[in-house]
Amino acid sequence: MRKFFVLLKKEIKELLTPVMVVPFALMVGVFALMGQFVDLDEIVGEEAGETFKIVWINEDAGSLSKRLFLDLEKQGFEILEIKGELPADFFEVVKFARENEALAIVKVPPKFSTNLRLMKFPKVEIYNLVKDFSIISSINSGKVDVLKSVLGDVLSALLISERLSSLNPEFLKNPINAEDHVIIGNKHAKISFNEVMIFVQSQNTVVPILLILVIIIAAQMVAVAVASEKENKTFEILLSSPVNRKSIVFAKILAAALVAFLFSGFYMVGFNFYMSGFGMDFSAGAGQGALVDLGVVIQPFGYLLIAGSLFLATLCALAIAIILGILAEDVKGVQMVTTPLIILIIIPYMITLFVDVNSLSLWAKYLIYAIPFSHPFLALTDAMTGKENLIIYGLFYQGAVFLLLIVFASKIFTSDKVLTIKLKWGKK
Amino acid sequence: MKKNLLNVRKLVKKYGEFRAVKGISFEVSEGEVFALVGPNGAGKSTTLKTLATILSMTSGKVLLDGFDLVKDEYEVRERISYLPEEAGAYKNLTGIDYLRFMADLALDDRKLIAEAVEFAVEITALGKRLEDKIKTYSKGMTRKLLLARTIMSRPKLAILDEPTSGLDVINAFEIRKIIRELVNEGISVILSSHNMLEVEFLCDRMAIINEGEIIVSGTAAALKKKYKSHNLEEVFVKAVKIKN
Ligand SMILES: Nc1ncnc2c1ncn2[C@@H]1O[C@H](COP(=O)(O)OP(=O)(O)OP(=O)(O)O)[C@@H](O)[C@H]1O
Ligand SMILES: [Mg+2]
Numbered sequence: 001m002r003k004f005f006v007l008l009k010k011e012i013k014e015l016l017t018p019v020m021v022v023p024f025a026l027m028v029g030v031f032a033l034m035g036q037f038v039d040l041d042e043i044v045g046e047e048a049g050e051t052f053k054i055v056w057i058n059e060d061a062g063s064l065s066k067r068l069f070l071d072l073e074k075q076g077f078e079i080l081e082i083k084g085e086l087p088a089d090f091f092e093v094v095k096f097a098r099e100n101e102a103l104a105i106v107k108v109p110p111k112f113s114t115n116l117r118l119m120k121f122p123k124v125e126i127y128n129l130v131k132d133f134s135i136i137s138s139i140n141s142g143k144v145d146v147l148k149s150v151l152g153d154v155l156s157a158l159l160i161s162e163r164l165s166s167l168n169p170e171f172l173k174n175p176i177n178a179e180d181h182v183i184i185g186n187k188h189a190k191i192s193f194n195e196v197m198i199f200v201q202s203q204n205t206v207v208p209i210l211l212i213l214v215i216i217i218a219a220q221m222v223a224v225a226v227a228s229e230k231e232n233k234t235f236e237i238l239l240s241s242p243v244n245r246k247s248i249v250f251a252k253i254l255a256a257a258l259v260a261f262l263f264s265g266f267y268m269v270g271f272n273f274y275m276s277g278f279g280m281d282f283s284a285g286a287g288q289g290a291l292v293d294l295g296v297v298i299q300p301f302g303y304l305l306i307a308g309s310l311f312l313a314t315l316c317a318l319a320i321a322i323i324l325g326i327l328a329e330d331v332k333g334v335q336m337v338t339t340p341l342i343i344l345i346i347i348p349y350m351i352t353l354f355v356d357v358n359s360l361s362l363w364a365k366y367l368i369y370a371i372p373f374s375h376p377f378l379a380l381t382d383a384m385t386g387k388e389n390l391i392i393y394g395l396f397y398q399g400a401v402f403l404l405l406i407v408f409a410s411k412i413f414t415s416d417k418v419l420t421i422k423l424k425w426g427k428k
Numbered sequence: 429m430k431k432n433l434l435n436v437r438k439l440v441k442k443y444g445e446f447r448a449v450k451g452i453s454f455e456v457s458e459g460e461v462f463a464l465v466g467p468n469g470a471g472k473s474t475t476l477k478t479l480a481t482i483l484s485m486t487s488g489k490v491l492l493d494g495f496d497l498v499k500d501e502y503e504v505r506e507r508i509s510y511l512p513e514e515a516g517a518y519k520n521l522t523g524i525d526y527l528r529f530m531a532d533l534a535l536d537d538r539k540l541i542a543e544a545v546e547f548a549v550e551i552t553a554l555g556k557r558l559e560d561k562i563k564t565y566s567k568g569m570t571r572k573l574l575l576a577r578t579i580m581s582r583p584k585l586a587i588l589d590e591p592t593s594g595l596d597v598i599n600a601f602e603i604r605k606i607i608r609e610l611v612n613e614g615i616s617v618i619l620s621s622h623n624m625l626e627v628e629f630l631c632d633r634m635a636i637i638n639e640g641e642i643i644v645s646g647t648a649a650a651l652k653k654k655y656k657s658h659n660l661e662e663v664f665v666k667a668v669k670i671k672n
Contacts, residue, residue: 239482
């Protein structure tokens with residue numbers, strides 16, 4: 001047992017060399033910084049405090065366009081009207097709009113009111129002033145879309161009150177009071193599906209990235225640990241030393257698992273900084289109660305099960321990777337021999353990302369269940385739909401696969417195959 | 429008569445269908461230095477790797493200090509120490525950390541571990557350089573470190589595959605001196621070498637091996653007499669030629 005810890009210490013030391021740590025620390029650092037620099041608080045502030053500025057050109061003499069102007073102002077739009085003669089060059093207007101930081105120019109053509117009353121679908125020109133293609137710009141152009149629907153809304157209210165003055169236009173436009181309910185399994189809550197989906201998606205993007213990351217980093221590390229023993233010619237000395245070969249296998253696996261969890265922890269911290277910079281918050285927020293009622297907010301027990309599933313998936317990946325590491329002649333060869341494993345990890349992720357596994361044909365479903373790396377991804381959905389028992393079966397299955405793999409890996413390590421085995425590429 | 433330490437009987441090692449070692453037999457006594465010499469590809473390294481328990485033998489029987497190489501693998505490993513032909517050390521460790529790590533693995537008793545590290549430090553004669561990372565060492569420095577590692581735990585049998593290959597005259601000379609001193613401590617050595625001067629200087633007995641078979645074995649004097657030669661190089665050439 002003492003020798004096991006001696007080995008473990010050495011393995012961890014080898015994994016925590018600057019070559020391994022520095023690129024990782026940089027990545028986390030860059031994420032965190034990016035999140036902080038792209039400080040969207042500014043935009044959020046703009047949304048709340050500053051008004052939406054537009055430049056208004058009215059060539060219509062009728063009354064409806066004037067009332068439209070007033071109603072828009074009432075809605076909180078800040079309108080800069082260009083009065084009198086329009087400059088010959090339209091870009092003079094654009095320049096004016098830009099100087100005043102307006103987001104759009106709205107041009108109401110002549111005979112607008114008349115045509116509207118004749119139900120002739122009069123044209124309104126809306127010029128979206130694009131600065132660039134950043135996220136901020138896309139949020140702003142979204143605001144311009146809001147402007148469009150507000151225009152339609154205001155105008156139909158105006159027309160309704162003109163023609164049917166006895167009726168409430170708000171009622172006519174939307175005569176029912178639709179109440180959203182969502183049912184998942186046998187759980188029910190008063191919330192819109194959209195709200196549920198937004199929350200679930202935020203939960204579903206972060207967690208799988210973490211899962212993928214842990215599994216792949218760990219697998220690569222353990223394969224490198226074995227391959228570098230071969231490359232640096234330290235393996236034969238280690239294997240002839242009076243240490244249990246199983247200790248060697250377990251020390252390498254445990255060291256890689258520990259370091260991978262550590263790295264992923266840092267990664268998550270960086271990633272959270274990044275996301276919070278965008279004003280995205282992964283707590284359930286306002287609809288918390290309803291989301292909890294639905295069971296989509298994963299509870300501690302659910303997280304425990306997911307963590308267990310992740311842990312076992314990582315162990316399975318490690319057991320496979322340590323065997324693959326033996327096949328690699330040197331560290332450069334690791335990338336090649338671990339590629340099939342990484343594909344095997346990414347496929348279930350992709351599948352669970354795009355389709356519901358239960359909608360697949362039976363054999364496809366079993367195939368996915370057979371891959372031990374599918375389970376953490378499936379566990380995520382299962383935990384949100386109250387199928388904890390499925391996760392527990394999965395844990396048993398993963399455990400069994402790991403035992404098989406580790407027995408196989410130990411067998412290779414205790415035989416001389418660990419030194420003589422080679423991938424044969426065709427015939428020599 | 430000295431006590432017999434290693435007893436090899438009809439050792440066979442196959443790589444797939446290829447028989448690299450074809451049933452060789454020999455003994456090494458306590459405090460003896462025994463050499464395997466032979467042309468490239470003769471099966472020297474294969475034999476030594478099998479004795480070092482990192483290759484499993486195809487057939488035959490080997491006893492070390494009464495322990496069976498196959499059945500009592502762990503006990504055998506506690507009594508041997510192996511220096512491979514091409515060996516390296518963990519490049520990111522310092523020399524001293526490497527010695528500490530290997531001593532921790534080789535021995536169980538704290539006091540023995542400390543003594544072993546101290547002994548190794550002395551043998552390497554690297555002084556302050558032991559505090560540097562191994563990746564900054566020259567080939568000779570690394571080889572000395574590895575040799576010190578091999579013998580620091582005072583194994584019953586040191587298995588050295590070409591201990592001085594690729595070293596300059598002075599380093600090779602020092603390493604030979606160290607090996608010679610080992611014998612005074614009661615450690616037995618089995619080594620392979622292509623250097624007949626080295627073999628003559630170091631070894632009590634030798635075996636000439638070719639294509640996986642031992643052609644002849646004995647003391648240097650006996651072999652010279654048998655082949656009516658003045659030096660071992662001539663013995664080697666004649667022995668291998670006659671066989672072919
Ligand atoms: N891993 C292996 N797989 C297949 N054949 C091998 C392997 N290792 C060695 N051989 C073959 O076994 C034979 C003996 O090799 P070995 O390394 O024991 O020779 P050697 O006497 O140490 O030679 P050298 O003086 O060149 O070190 C050679 O023909 C070699 O090609
Ligand atoms: Mg050799």
